[in-house]
Amino acid sequence: MIHATAIIHPTARIGQDVTIGPWTVIGEGVEIGDGTWIGSHVVIQGPTKIGKGNRIYQFSSVGESPQDKKYQGEATYLEMGDNNVIREFCTLHRGTTQDKGYTRIGNNNLFMAYVHIAHDCVIGNHTIFANNASLAGHVHVDDYATLGGFVGVFQFCRLGAYSFTTGASIVVKDVPPFLKVSGHYAKPYGLNSVGLKRRGFTDEIMTHLKRAYKTIYRKGLTVKQALEELKQMTQECVEIDQLVQFIEASSAGIVR
Numbered sequence: 001m002i003h004a005t006a007i008i009h010p011t012a013r014i015g016q017d018v019t020i021g022p023w024t025v026i027g028e029g030v031e032i033g034d035g036t037w038i039g040s041h042v043v044i045q046g047p048t049k050i051g052k053g054n055r056i057y058q059f060s061s062v063g064e065s066p067q068d069k070k071y072q073g074e075a076t077y078l079e080m081g082d083n084n085v086i087r088e089f090c091t092l093h094r095g096t097t098q099d100k101g102y103t104r105i106g107n108n109n110l111f112m113a114y115v116h117i118a119h120d121c122v123i124g125n126h127t128i129f130a131n132n133a134s135l136a137g138h139v140h141v142d143d144y145a146t147l148g149g150f151v152g153v154f155q156f157c158r159l160g161a162y163s164f165t166t167g168a169s170i171v172v173k174d175v176p177p178f179l180k181v182s183g184h185y186a187k188p189y190g191l192n193s194v195g196l197k198r199r200g201f202t203d204e205i206m207t208h209l210k211r212a213y214k215t216i217y218r219k220g221l222t223v224k225q226a227l228e229e230l231k232q233m234t235q236e237c238v239e240i241d242q243l244v245q246f247i248e249a250s251s252a253g254i255v256r
Contacts, residue, residue, distance in 0.1 A: 003040075015052070030063065033082065047077035048094070051107070056086040066093045066119030068137060074101075081107035081125070092117045099138055106143075118155075130167065142177065144199060146192075160246050162199065164192040174250045176216075177242055178209055181255050188217055188255050201239075208237035216247075216254075223247065223254065 003022040008014070013031040020026065021040035029046025032038070036050060039058040044050070048063030056062060063078040065071060076095040079102060086092070090111050095102040099120035106125040116134040117123065124143035133147040136155035141147075145159045148167030159165065160177030169186040180192045191209055201209075212233060216226045227247060234241040247254055 009046075012046070021058070027063070029077075045094075047075065048079075049077070050080045051082040051084075053083045054080065054086070055084075057088045057090075059088055060086050060090045060092075062086065062090075062092045064091065064093050066096050066137070068096050068098075068119055070098055071096050071119070076101045076119075078103045078105075080105040083107055084109045084111070086111050087115075088113045090115045090117075093119045095120045096137070112149075124161070144195075145175075146195060154252075157252050158246075158250070161242070162192055162196055164195050171255070172252075173255045174246070174252050176246050176254050178239065179213070179255070186255055188213075205237060205239055208233065209239060209243075212237075212240050212243055216243075217256070223256075 002020045005022045006020045006024045008026040009028040011028050012026045015032055015034035017035045018032055019037045021038060023040055024038055024042040027045040030044050031049045033050055033052035035052050036054045038056045041058050042056055043061050045063040074097045078092060078094045093103060096119050103119060103121050105123045108125055109123060109127045111129045112131045114132045115129045118135050118137040120138045121135050122140045124141060126144045127141055128146045130147060130149040132149055133151040135153045138156045139153050140158040142161040144162045146164045148165055150168045151165050152170050154172040157171055158174045160175055162178050163175045164180045165171060166182035169182050170184045171186045175181050178191050180189050182189050191213055212230055215229050227244060230240055230244050234244060
């Protein structure tokens with residue numbers, strides 16, 4: 001159902017069984033997949049592609065131009081996958097040509113009220129952003145990461161898979177997979193044990209990850225030295241190999 005007061009640009013492509021609420025604006029170059037529900041007073045600008053089964057609540061702004069002074073109206077876009085929930089007053093912006101030109105959001109993510117996803121961010125699948133969590137530009141958030149309320153992430157940082165950042169933390173370095181971090185600025189506080197167990201990580205894997213954590217953070221080693229020890233453990237546990245690859249790829253440095 002499309003409400004009579006909704007304003008939809010002639011070039012917008014609307015899938016089947018899409019609901020668009022009153023006073024919502026769908027702009028030029030927007031594509032909305034089947035079964036998506038959009039509440040009232042939502043603004044979606046293009047070029048933006050939204051997948052199937054998403055729910056976008058009232059007063060959200062999706063696909064608006066980036067808040068970047070270098071942006072001069074270039075053709076950039078936002079792409080969102082399937083089954084995401086965008087709660088009230090969220091802001092999700094398109095990319096810039098200074099990066100790859102897109103902001104990309106995967107599937108099955110939850111963005112609670114007032115979440116901000118800045119230009120050029122890349123979000124994986126099954127992430128949770130609590131109220132007022134905000135990403136600066138060019139941030140990558142991997143699958144199953146969780147951000148508490150009022151978390152702020154500095155530009156170009158990466159949050160690894162299954163990581164947990166507690167409320168009101170400020171992240172200025174990369175957060176490796178499986179870790180729990182907290183504080184201003186965020187520091188490691190062990191593994192995200194509760195989250196990992198909820199996701200089905202076995203006791204054996206947890207034991208390996210605890211050993212890896214101690215190698216990185218409790219033995220007084222440099223990152224380079226810790227990596228050398230971790231590489232000797234990768235055949236025992238693929239998750240440790242995931243840690244190694246993440247740390248080696250880090251350009252911002254990891255939280256310490």
